[in-house]
Amino acid sequence: MAGIVSRKGLSSTPAQTRPSATDEPVLVRALLIGLVLAFFGLFLLMPLAVVFAEAFKKGWEAYASGILSPDALSAIRLTLLVAAIAVPLNLVFGVAAAWAIAKFDFRGKNILITLIDLPFSVSPVVSGLIYVLLFGAQGWFGPQLEAWDVGILYAVPGLVLATVFVTFPFVARELIPLMQAQGSDEEEAAVVLGASGWTTFRRVTLPNIKWGLLYGVILCNARAMGEFGAVSVVSGHIRGKTNTMPLQVEILYNEYNFAAAFAVASLLALLALVTLGVKTFVERRSV
Numbered sequence: 375m376a377g378i379v380s381r382k383g384l385s386s387t388p389a390q391t392r393p394s395a396t397d398e399p400v401l402v403r404a405l406l407i408g409l410v411l412a413f414f415g416l417f418l419l420m421p422l423a424v425v426f427a428e429a430f431k432k433g434w435e436a437y438a439s440g441i442l443s444p445d446a447l448s449a450i451r452l453t454l455l456v457a458a459i460a461v462p463l464n465l466v467f468g469v470a471a472a473w474a475i476a477k478f479d480f481r482g483k484n485i486l487i488t489l490i491d492l493p494f495s496v497s498p499v500v501s502g503l504i505y506v507l508l509f510g511a512q513g514w515f516g517p518q519l520e521a522w523d524v525g526i527l528y529a530v531p532g533l534v535l536a537t538v539f540v541t542f543p544f545v546a547r548e549l550i551p552l553m554q555a556q557g558s559d560e561e562e563a564a565v566v567l568g569a570s571g572w573t574t575f576r577r578v579t580l581p582n583i584k585w586g587l588l589y590g591v592i593l594c595n596a597r598a599m600g601e602f603g604a605v606s607v608v609s610g611h612i613r614g615k616t617n618t619m620p621l622q623v624e625i626l627y628n629e630y631n632f633a634a635a636f637a638v639a640s641l642l643a644l645l646a647l648v649t650l651g652v653k654t655f656v657e658r659r660s661v
Contacts, residue, residue, distance in 0.1 A: 422643060429640035432633045440626075440634030441641060448614045449622035449638065455530065456605075456618065457598040460537040464594050468545025469587065473579070476553035477561065490547065493540050501539045502607025505532060528610035533618065536604035541597045548590030549583055556582055589656050596649045600642065 398406075430437055440446060471490060475483060493501065509526040510516045519526060526532045560582070564574040580587075602620040609616040617625065619642050626635035 425636055425643050426640050428632065428636040431636075436633045437637045437640075440631075440637030443634065445614050445617065446622060446634070446638055449617045449619045450641070452530070452533070452616070453599055453618045456533050456537050457595055459534050460541060460598045461591060461595050463538055464542045464545050465587070465591055467542055468547075468549055468590060468594075469583075471546045472549035472553050472583075473575075475550050476556075477558045487550075490543050493543055498536075498540050498601065498603030499607055502536050502604040504539075505535055505608050527608050528612060528616055530616075532608035533605050533616065536608045537598050537601055540601055540604050541594045544594040544597065545587065545590035548586050548593070552583055552586040553579075585656055585659055589653065592649055592653045592656060596646060596653075599645055599649075 429440075471486065474480070475487060506527060507513050508515055509519060509532065511520065526535070560578050561574050564578050565571075569577065600620060601618075602624075605618055606621060606624075609618070609621060611617060611621060611625065613625070619638055623635050623639045623642070626632075626638065
């Protein structure tokens with residue numbers, strides 16, 4: 375009987391649970407969530423709302439006039455052109471660099487990884503000045519390029535080079551940890567079965583990295599369209615020729631043409647929101 379009673383007593387005693395690291399008082403959780411939401415609203419949502427409010431402040435006609443002006447249309451086309459050239463170049467480099475680093479061991483591997491991260495630590499303005507020192511009239515290759523009548527600075531090639539420099543880590547940095555985690559067993563098995571290098575990449579490697587690759591391309595494209603510092607140095611601010619959308623916003627704002635400046639800025643913000651939406655979709659599919 376005593377044994378039975380003791381068993382009943384033990385069974386009726388509530389089990390003691392260990393406290394979780396995330397079990398905080400309701401007040402603490404409310405304060406943390408409120409702080410995050412306040413920071414988000416003050417520093418992200420409010421500026422974004424101000425951009426669109428100022429863009430439409432004078433009505434649709436002023437907004438359309440700012441967007442459809444010849445200089446604005448030229449800036450939009452140039453921004454899309456530079457991104458359309460720089461992103462595929464970074465895609466090819468990122469895949470090649472990630473494949474080399476993740477799948478092979480070679481001398482200088484750590485140096486290559488460090489060089490990939492270089493644009494993250496160098497100011498975009500400094501990267502633009504590097505191209506001025508290389509291709510400017512008094513630069514290393516400037517006189518020879520002038521003799522060949524080849525223009526790099528204050529032209530589309532200079533904008534592309536500056537954009538490629540500041541954006542090339544994005545694709546590689548997304549793919550390197552992903553490919554390292556996947557290892558090379560599947561590629562080795564494909565090679566043993568007689569697959570060529572291109573077939574192995576197309577049938578094995580690419581399907582495994584497709585979502586990470588797309589995610590890196592989205593980030594690269596977002597930075598390419600919004601880049602200001604590097605392209606500002608190499609563009610020369612030539613109206614209708616070398617001004618991208620961020621540069622066009624600066625020029626219009628400095629001329630006190632606020633309606634047109636915020637109109638172009640709202641279009642740039644809209645492109646960023648579309649990019650964010652695509653990024654969210656890719657993140658959900660990649661989980």
